[in-house]
Amino acid sequence: MLSTTLPGADWPRREGLKLLIQALGADNMRWVGGAVRDTLLGSEVHDIDCATTLTPDVVIDRCASAGIRTVPTGIDHGTITAILDDGGGAKLTVEVTTIRRDVSTDGRRATVAFAKEWREDAARRDFTINALYAHPETLEIEDYFGGLVDLKTRRVRFIGQARERIAEDHLRILRYYRFQARFGAELDDEAEQACAELAGTLKGLSRERVADELLRLLALPDPGATVLRMFERGVLPVVLPETCKVHIKALHSLIKGESEQAIAGDPIRRLAALLPPSPDVAEGVAARLRLSRAQRARLVSASERLASDAENPQTLAYNLTVPYAVDRLLLLGEDARELATWEPPRFPLKGGEIVARGVAAGPEVARILQTVERQWVAESFPDEARIEAILAEVLAG
Known part of the structure; x- marks a missing residue:
């Protein structure tokens, strides 16, 4: 077993974690997984996971005695989420999981039992680089399966x-x-x-x-x-059986365009690149993958892209929202940079102004608003003086 020490990082010294260490006892716990791995790589740490030899009921009792609120997010598998005060009103959540060993598995779910040794817990993890444990006080790393070497050589090994x-x-x-x-x-x-x-x-x-x-x-x-x-x-x-080699190439082109235009990559946009541009296909994939309503809507919009979308990007963005318009332009291989910082203007005309011109309140007011707005968009969002002129033309007609 190779040993080293977790290099300097801010997160192990956070106030909330100090209280958790006091509550559970430093020798009863280890930082594990992504936080340890990413710190060793010099990457930003987002999630902090803790493994412990204490059973969930003891974790809950000790946290309660220390004034730490807990949520039994995965208690059937030994996981408790500790919600910690991190200073200045900030909250920090840490998943605390009792060390485990697999009793049986069927490829979809596992039956587990609590373990006694850290190595048992490490042995049930997937990759060597995810089975690195750090003592919360000494920050000494325990590596049972060569994860440090694999991390150094950038090798993902089961x-x-x-x-x-x-x-x-x-x-x-x-x-x-x-x-x-x-x-x-x-x-x-x-x-x-x-x-x-x-x-x-x-x-x-x-x-x-x-x-x-x-x-x-x-x-x-x-x-x-x-x-x-x-x-x-x-x-x-x-x-994703809908994907073919043409779509793989489309994904490569999309990623290249995102990089060249300094636009953040989006997973739904990239998923759209891997599919034929068909709303029916997009709907089917969204249903099969059980995407959220927002994800489904974005995927379908991207599938409806047309070459003509590039003719007036701002009009496209106004009608669809900026993210949807950026998706379509990038998927078409077009330049979307002008939209990256563009704020769609707000249509200033209100229904009351039309009523004040003698139009009875009701559907006719909505129709006139829509007509004026369409013309305003077609003319690339002119000033209020032009809106007044458009309104006068519509009323006269």
């Missing part, structure tokens, strides 16, 4: 045999590719082969879990090469 670990949880196929896209430089041949051979098992997973992993992959800075590899190895066709 703990144990890749096929066995995937058989325990089929979602690990998609997790492997996501972690490979984010951290990997050196490919693991065993993992690549196992993912290809077991790709069909993804069909048995819940659609929400698949969608979550797929979108998290597409949200990474440049997932293009990984997505291509997933396609070539028969993994992507299982979860």
Whole structure:
């Protein structure tokens, strides 16, 4: 086992965490997972997870005695969320999970039992780089499966045999590719082969879990090469059968356009690139992946892109919203930079002003408002004097 010390970082010294350490006892807990891994890489830490030898009921009691509020977010699997005061009215949430070992698995869910040793808990984790533990006071790192070496060489490697670990949880196929896209430089041949051979098992997973992993992959800075590899190895066709090589190329072009125009990549926009530009297809994929209503609407809008959308970007953005317009332009290979900082103007005309001109309140007022607004947009949002002139023309007509 290699040992080192977690390098200097601000998050282990946060006020809320000090109180949690006092409540649970430093020797009963370890920081684990992404916070440790990302600190070693010099990346920003977003989520802090804690593993503990204490059972959930003891964690709850100790936190209550220390004035820490807890929520039993995953108590069936030993997880308690501690909500900590972090100074200045800020809140910090930490997932505290009792160390576990798998008793049985069926590829979708696992039956677990509480463990006694840190190594047992490490052995049930997916990748070596996610099984690094840091003592909360000394910050000494405990590495049971060579994660430090793999992190240094940027290798995403399963703990144990890749096929066995995937058989325990089929979602690990998609997790492997996501972690490979984010951290990997050196490919693991065993993992690549196992993912290809077991790709069909993804069909048995819940659609929400698949969608979550797929979108998290597409949200990474440049997932293009990984997505291509997933396609070539028969993994992507299982979860996204609508995709072909043309769409893989479209994704590469989109990512390049986003980078050149300094526009943040968006996973729904990138998903649209992997699909034919058909609203029916977009609706079907959104339903199958059980996307949220907002995600579905954005995906469908992107699928409705037309070459004529590029003729007047501001009009497009006014009618659709800026994000939707940016999606369409980028997917068409057009320049969307002028919209990145553009604020759509507010149509200043009100119904009361039309009523004051002698039009009876009712549907006719709404019709006139819409007519004037359409002309105002067509003329690229002229000033109020021109709006008055347009209104006069409409009323005269």
